Amino acid sequence: MECEIACSKVLNKNEEGGEYSAIRIHEGKEGYVMTNCNMCGLCIDMCPVLALKRIKVGTVTLDKKACIGCQSCVGFCPRGVMRRAPDSVTPFKCIACGKCVEACPENALELKEVDLDEFEETVYSYLGVCE
Amino acid sequence: MSNKCQSTEVTTIGDRDTGFETGNTKHDWNLEKLEAGRKTIAEYEYESKPVVKGYANRTLFIDLDKNEIKEIPVTEDMKQKFTGGRGFGLKLLWDSIKPETRWDSPENGLVLTAGPMGGSTQYPGFGKTLSLTVSPSTDIICDSNAGGYFAPYMKFAGFDAVQIHGKAKDDVVVVIDGEENKVKIETGPDVEVNSHLAAEQLTHFYAVEDSEAARQRVAVVSAGKGAEHSYWGCLNISFYDPRRKVARLKQHGRGGLGTVLRDKKVKAIVARTKHFDGLTNAPLDADKVAEVGTKYHREIRDLDKDQCNMRTVGTGHLVEIMDDYDLLPTENYRFGSHPKANKIYSPHFYRIWTQVIPDGCWYGCTMQCAKAADGQKVMTGPYKGQVVTIDGPEYETLGCAANMSMWDPRWVLEFNFYCDTYGLDTISTGTGIAFYMEMYEYGILNKERCGGLELCFGNNDAVMEFIHRLAAGDNHEFIQVAGKGIRRVKDWLIEKGWGDPQLINDCGMESKGLEYSEYVTKESLAMQGGYGLTLKGPQHDEAWLIFMDMVNNQIPTFPDKAEALWYFPMWRTWFGLNGLCKLPWNDVEPADNAETDDPAKVPGHVQNYVEIFNGITGQNVDADGLIAQSERAYNWQRALNVWMGRGRRADDWIPYRSMGPVTEMEYFSRQERYDKQLVEKLGIPQDEVECMPLQEKMQKLYDWKQDQYQKLADAVYHRRGWTPNGVPTPQKMKALGFGDEAEMLAMLQQKIDEDEAAGLNEWGGKYQEDEEPPTTDMKYWEKW
Numbered sequence: 079m080e081c082e083i084a085c086s087k088v089l090n091k092n093e094e095g096g097e098y099s100a101i102r103i104h105e106g107k108e109g110y111v112m113t114n115c116n117m118c119g120l121c122i123d124m125c126p127v128l129a130l131k132r133i134k135v136g137t138v139t140l141d142k143k144a145c146i147g148c149q150s151c152v153g154f155c156p157r158g159v160m161r162r163a164p165d166s167v168t169p170f171k172c173i174a175c176g177k178c179v180e181a182c183p184e185n186a187l188e189l190k191e192v193d194l195d196e197f198e199e200t201v202y203s204y205l206g207v208c209e
Numbered sequence: 210m211s212n213k214c215q216s217t218e219v220t221t222i223g224d225r226d227t228g229f230e231t232g233n234t235k236h237d238w239n240l241e242k243l244e245a246g247r248k249t250i251a252e253y254e255y256e257s258k259p260v261v262k263g264y265a266n267r268t269l270f271i272d273l274d275k276n277e278i279k280e281i282p283v284t285e286d287m288k289q290k291f292t293g294g295r296g297f298g299l300k301l302l303w304d305s306i307k308p309e310t311r312w313d314s315p316e317n318g319l320v321l322t323a324g325p326m327g328g329s330t331q332y333p334g335f336g337k338t339l340s341l342t343v344s345p346s347t348d349i350i351c352d353s354n355a356g357g358y359f360a361p362y363m364k365f366a367g368f369d370a371v372q373i374h375g376k377a378k379d380d381v382v383v384v385i386d387g388e389e390n391k392v393k394i395e396t397g398p399d400v401e402v403n404s405h406l407a408a409e410q411l412t413h414f415y416a417v418e419d420s421e422a423a424r425q426r427v428a429v430v431s432a433g434k435g436a437e438h439s440y441w442g443c444l445n446i447s448f449y450d451p452r453r454k455v456a457r458l459k460q461h462g463r464g465g466l467g468t469v470l471r472d473k474k475v476k477a478i479v480a481r482t483k484h485f486d487g488l489t490n491a492p493l494d495a496d497k498v499a500e501v502g503t504k505y506h507r508e509i510r511d512l513d514k515d516q517c518n519m520r521t522v523g524t525g526h527l528v529e530i531m532d533d534y535d536l537l538p539t540e541n542y543r544f545g546s547h548p549k550a551n552k553i554y555s556p557h558f559y560r561i562w563t564q565v566i567p568d569g570c571w572y573g574c575t576m577q578c579a580k581a582a583d584g585q586k587v588m589t590g591p592y593k594g595q596v597v598t599i600d601g602p603e604y605e606t607l608g609c610a611a612n613m614s615m616w617d618p619r620w621v622l623e624f625n626f627y628c629d630t631y632g633l634d635t636i637s638t639g640t641g642i643a644f645y646m647e648m649y650e651y652g653i654l655n656k657e658r659c660g661g662l663e664l665c666f667g668n669n670d671a672v673m674e675f676i677h678r679l680a681a682g683d684n685h686e687f688i689q690v691a692g693k694g695i696r697r698v699k700d701w702l703i704e705k706g707w708g709d710p711q712l713i714n715d716c717g718m719e720s721k722g723l724e725y726s727e728y729v730t731k732e733s734l735a736m737q738g739g740y741g742l743t744l745k746g747p748q749h750d751e752a753w754l755i756f757m758d759m760v761n762n763q764i765p766t767f768p769d770k771a772e773a774l775w776y777f778p779m780w781r782t783w784f785g786l787n788g789l790c791k792l793p794w795n796d797v798e799p800a801d802n803a804e805t806d807d808p809a810k811v812p813g814h815v816q817n818y819v820e821i822f823n824g825i826t827g828q829n830v831d832a833d834g835l836i837a838q839s840e841r842a843y844n845w846q847r848a849l850n851v852w853m854g855r856g857r858r859a860d861d862w863i864p865y866r867s868m869g870p871v872t873e874m875e876y877f878s879r880q881e882r883y884d885k886q887l888v889e890k891l892g893i894p895q896d897e898v899e900c901m902p903l904q905e906k907m908q909k910l911y912d913w914k915q916d917q918y919q920k921l922a923d924a925v926y927h928r929r930g931w932t933p934n935g936v937p938t939p940q941k942m943k944a945l946g947f948g949d950e951a952e953m954l955a956m957l958q959q960k961i962d963e964d965e966a967a968g969l970n971e972w973g974g975k976y977q978e979d980e981e982p983p984t985t986d987m988k989y990w991e992k993w
Contacts, residue, residue, distance in 0.1 A: 123565055126572045127425065128228075128451055144422065147487015148330040148573030149499055153506020167331060167487035167499050 079103045084181035089170045090163055098163050100172040101187075115159045115172035116192065121151035136194065137174045145169070228421075228452035232584035234595045238410045243399050250381065251394040253278035255367055260491040263325030263825045264288065268301065269368040269392060271383060273473055274315055274375030278392050283369055290946060294324030295352050295785040296842040297370050298341035299849060302350060303953075305374065308852045312345040312440075312469055315375050319469050321360065321430065321478070322370035326825050327788020328361030328490040329573075331502030332817070333509065334790030336361055336571020338430075338446055344464040344745070345440040346637070346694050347722040349855045350846065351464025351745045354785050356570025356579065357446030357457075358428035361788075362387065362480040365489050377474040387482040388417050400476050405597060405630040407431040407477055408447035408456035415479050421451035426485070429456065430478040432467030434680040435631030439692030441641070441724075442467025443634040448570055450581075453563075455598045457581060459570050462605075462634035463723065463748050471632070490825065497824035501817050502573070509575045509797050517796050518555075521564060523578035524604035524792075525555040528611070531604075536729045536755060538612045540666055541643040542718055542866050543875050545729040552616040553607055558582075561618060576793050578603075588623050589673045592630070601625045602635075608727025609639020613646060614667035623673060631680045636748075637694060640724040642672055644695050644717045653708035660685035695719040712872075715865035721746040721855060730867050732882075733758040735770045738921045741863035742774060744846045750791075751778040757809050771924035771983075780810070782839040787822065794818070841945045844930070844937045848953060851936050851960050858922060858935045858973060868914045876907055883910060920974030920982075927983035930990070934969040936961050938990035 082095030082103065090098040101114040117138050122130045129144035130151060140151075147167030151160045162169045179187045258265070267280045283297075291300045298320040310317050320341045329335045338360035344351035363371060366387030373383065382400055384393040401407040408429045416423040429447040436442025444461035461467075470478075482489075492498050513520050528550065531537035535545030561582045568577035582599045602610070602625045610621045628635045642664070648654040649664045656663050660683070662671050678685075679692045690701045695717040703710045718725040723746025730736040736759075739752035754773055757763045764770045784791040799813040806812065815832050823829055830838075850856030869883075870876040876883055887898045887906060891913050898906065926933060930941030938961070939954040947953060964970050972982045986992070 124567060124575070126567045126569060128421070145487070146330050146485065146572050147499070149503045149506055150567070150573055150575050153503045153575060154510045162499060162503065164496060167495050 080181040080183060081178035081187060084177040085172075088175055088177050089173070097161070100159065100161055100170060101178045110186075112187070113157060113159055116157065117174070117194075118156070119194070121155060121160055121171075124150040124154050126150065135174075136191075138171070139173060140169065140171055142168050228454055231453050231455065231598055232596055233455060233598055236406065236409065238413050239399075240414055243397060243410070243414050246397055246399050248396045249393050250396060251276040251278055253280075253392045255280055255390055255392065257390045258367060260328070260364060260489060262493050262827050263328075263490055264293070265323075265364045265367055265369045267368055268297065268322075268370040268372065269385065271371065271373045271392070271394070272375045273373065273377040273381070273394070273475070276394060278394070280368070288325075290841055291845070292324070292786040292838045292842065293369065294322050294327070294337075294339040294788050295341065295354075295782070296838070296845070297322045298339060298352065299350070299842060299845050301370060301372050302341060302343075303845070303849060305372065306343065308854065310343050310853075311348060312343045312465060313472050314343070317343045317469060318372045318374045319466065319473060319475075320370060320372045321363070322788075323360035323364040324786055324788025326490075326822060327571075328364050328485075329492060329498060329821075329825060330487050330490075330571075331495075331499045331573060332505060332793070332821055333502075333569070333574040333576045334571070334793040335573065335788065337784070337788050337790050338363075338461070339785050339788065340444060340461045340466050342464070342466050342469045343853075344466075344723070345468050346465050346696070346719075346724075347746050347855065349721070349745070349850045349853045351466070351723070352785065352846075353444070353461035353463050353466055354750070354790075355444070355446045355459040355461045356574075356790060357448045357459040358425075358571065359430050359446045359478070359480050361485070361490070361571065362426065362428045362482040365482040365485050366390075366480055371478070373473060373475065373478075376472065380474050380476045382411070382476055383478045384415070385478070385480040387480070397476075402431075402437075402476055403433040403630040404431045404445040404447075404458055404632055405592075405626070407433075408445065408458060411477055411479055412447060412449050412456045415481050417481070417483075421449075421454070424449045424456075425451055426483075427479065427481045430470075430480075431476065432470045432632030433630055434682075435628070435633035435676065436467035437471045438679050438682050439633065440465045440468055440694050440697075441634045441637040441692065442469070442471060442632050443628075444470060445629060445632060450566075452566055453581070453583060453598055457570075457579070457598065458600050458629055459579065460629065460634065462636055464745060465634075467632040467634075492825040493827035494824040498821050501820050501824070505793070505814075505817060506575050508799060512800060513576070513797050516798065519576045519578045519792070519796050520568075522555040522559060522562070523568075523580040525558050525580070525602065525607060527604040528607045529554045531608070531728070532611075534755075534760065535732075538608055538640075538643070538727050538729050540614060541612060541640075541647040541716060542725070542729055543647070543872070544878055545731070547611065547614075547616075549614070549616040550611055553610055553618055553621060557618045558602070561585075561622070571790075574790070574793070576797065578792060578796070582622055585622055585626070587626060588619070589670075590627060590677045597626060599626045600629065605727050606635040606639070609635055609643070612639055612643035612727065613672060615669050615672065616667070617669065620669040620672075623669075624676075627673065627676050627680075631676065633676065633679075636726050637724040638676070640718055640727070641691065641695050641698075642675065645691060645698065647716055648702065648708065648713070651708065651712075653702060653713070654687075658687060658707070660687045662687070694722070695724055696722040715871045718864055718866055719747070720863045720867075721860055723747060725867065728753075728755060730755070731869055734917055734921055735764055735773060737863060737868055737918055738770065738774050738925060739777075740867065741861050741918070742922060742925050743778070744843065744850060747863070747867075750785075751781055753777075763809065767920055767924040768928075770921055771928040774921075774925045775928045776810075776836075779836045779839040779843060780815075782843050783818075783835050786838055786842055789818075837945070841947070844942060844945060845947070845953075847931070847935075848937050848942070848957055852956055856935060857964070857969070858926075858933075861922060861935060863918065865911065865915075868918060869910055870907060873903055873907070876903065886910065916975050919972075920976075920980075923972045923974050924983055927989070930993070932961055932964065932970050932990060933972050933987070934961075934964045936964065938993070940990045940993035944993065
């Protein structure tokens with residue numbers, strides 16, 4: 079997958095794609111399906127060292143220097159899109175750089191703006207707060 | 210009762226990136242003044258060495274009499290025999306104290322240790338500190354464990370354990386400094402004593418710069434004024450919370466470790482690490498550890514809210530369950546439930562605890578049961594009016610509240626707050642006060658004898674007044690004795706001739722001199738053993754068998770109970786050897802756990818621990834190998850108990866309040882149940898029971914229950930490899946790998962010979978024709 083390879087070049091400095099890519103493409107029953115971070119921000123509240131932040135444009139980013147490798151964000155991500163590559167305890171995630179969009183030969187991907195208020199319910203229910 | 214909350218309520222956490230405003234009282238610590246007043250009495254510079262597969266490979270020895278600081282290498286033999294954590298502590302104490310050593314002897318050691326797995330971050334519950342000392346309550350070694358950041362930082366700074374002997378001339382702070390690779394003994398007149406201030410002050414003072422990250426790399430161990438004036442002193446271990454911007458506290462509650470800390474004139478022990486990340490604990494196979502950890506995080510994510518709901522209410526959810534099963538101690542364990550208990554059920558605290566915060570007491574714990582109430586105004590005492598964060602209440606503290614008829618969440622928080630900051634164990638304090646309240650009800654204690662305190666059940670003001678007077682060093686006779694705990698008060702009451710000795714001995718819930726923790730065991734013989742046949746005293750860390758026994762009837766026979774009282778103490782001990790919390794083992798269970806061969810053991814999680822132990826240390830043990838680690842430490846500790854004079858059958862005595870109805874009121878409260886027991890268990894015909902006078906019924910039940918406990922002890926001692934008098938046999942010790950510990954084996958043999966000469970190597974139960982003791986070969990261990 080060209081998108082995965084482009085991603086792993088950015089995030090893991092290799093061309094493996096697959097486990098080293100934040101964006102993943104799977105073959106479903108009716109075509110290809112993408113899983114990737116939707117910037118819901120649940121991980122922000124999981125991090126014991128405040129290594130996850132939402133920057134001004136809205137992207138959720140991980141400060142790898144601050145990270146202490148606990149996998150809380152990886153484990154709790156409701157979409158499983160906080161990833162951990164082999165041979166590392168520091169996770170990585172989509173940073174909305176758009177390289178995957180550029181790399182797709184079929185123009186099948188797009189980077190778009192979303193409304194954060196849509197995510198509040200997901201966030202709080204997954205954090206263990208009762209409905 | 211509803212467990213709902215409004216999701217809009219929780220958005221008061223404010224800015225999620227940088228934390229929120231607790232509203233707590235701000236303190237000006239005047240760090241310059243602290244620095245100016247600081248004097249270094251002794252300093253030891255050491256070579257920085259990395260952790261290797263979970264071990265720092267050296268321990269730290271401090272003698273405050275001589276101001277001596279030195280390092281001792283950890284040998285492979287020590288690791289093989291004692292694993293780490295509590296095991297290391299037992300070994301270090303055996304090497305440095307005498308059987309006559311008492312809590313206030315100068316040579317008594319206060320030991321804090323890490324375990325090889327502690328300090329990893331990828332799996333919940335991996336940050337425990339273990340502590341040990343000779344206890345003022347029991348005169349034998351008491352061990353305790355707590356979360357917070359201390360032991361991992363001590364290990365990363367360079368040491369698997371620290372042992373502090375001797376006593377300082379003036380109050381000192383011991384600093385294990387991973388920034389400068391120095392260990393220091395410092396004086397500081399302006400250093401706080403009470404923990405909610407000491408932890409905060411010292412966290413700020415020792416942070417290498419003014420940043421949240423720097424403050425998170427400091428851990429403080431402290432006690433308080435309460436620990437100076439009672440045997441109930443606890444250690445508080447801090448962990449800095451960057452969202453709340455407060456230093457929070459976990460407790461080494463049991464056994465008087467805080468009392469020893471203050472007796473040695475140590476105000477605090479500080480550990481700071483220069484740096485740490487997910488690999489500082491140096492696991493051999495980090496991938497494996499992260500893989501297993503992530504799998505377990507997902508289990509918690511998906512299952513916790515429908516199981517124990519730990520992430521939201523911590524151990525507080527147990528109050529309603531215990532009340533429902535008649536296991537919640539009320540009015541000094543007279544009853545197992547109360548009509549007012551629902552006033553302190555967890556939904557009341559749901560509104561008080563701040564939610565949606567990572568509350569783990571070590572990084573990576575997503576079970577995060579350490580709940581805290583922010584912005585709480587203190588109602589009484591020297592800190593009245595201050596606004597504080599209160600860590601808790603946990604189940605045990607709520608159980609104490611039930612025991613004292615304290616049915617108001619705000620008072621529970623007040624009790625919790627002051628016990629913590631004064632360095633008082635809530636369990637010992639609560640169970641102690643509950644006993645004094647029952648004595649007050651009977652007129653054995655009264656207002657005059659209690660120095661003006663009206664210690665009736667439900668008098669919350671009197672509870673707090675007692676605690677404040679205790680911490681202030683009040684020299685009224687009652688306060689002085691009461692602070693030493695139930696055993697000393699029993700002796701005092703009997704000496705004064707103020708009440709019936711049998712009643713006093715049977716009501717006061719202590720065994721080996723340590724107060725009971727908060728579960729009613731009258732209907733669970735296995736749990737009576739779970740409290741009485743323990744090493745340190747009646748603390749539930751060794752076994753929690755009530756449901757297995759009473760509710761699910763999974764261990765009906767004596768051999769069944771003995772097996773459970775062998776396996777579970779061994780398994781649960783294992784966590785303390787490795788620096789782990791045991792709650793993640795069974796407070797969340799895999800979805801398919803009920804379908805496994807042995808759901809009570811949660812085999813899926815045992816397997817996780819096997820994989821992670823091997824993944825960190827590079828060893829290749831299986832589940833049986835983990836148990837073997839525990840058997841070594843467990844038997845070593847029992848042997849130390851014997852060595853110090855409290856490790857035999859007579860010392861495993863438990864008060865009758867833990868077994869059955871002491872008073873007529875208790876019999877009447879469960880008359881149907883007890884009458885039925887007389888019929889079904891004792892075989893007395895129904896019509897005879899109906900006509901029998903109450904006192905006779907109570908006596909028959911008493912005799913039977915006492916005999917049941919002795920038979921249980923018989924079965925358990927045999928299963929554990931001990932003599933009929935409860936002494937670990939040299940044969941068992943050799944089989945465990947202690948064959949070259951000549952001094953230990955000789956000591957045990959001598960004690961066994963003494964027991965033989967005194968006719969004590971006999972079974973304690975009275976066996977009828979159709980009953981069998983564990984064996985009729987009375988020297989059974991000599992054949993092993």
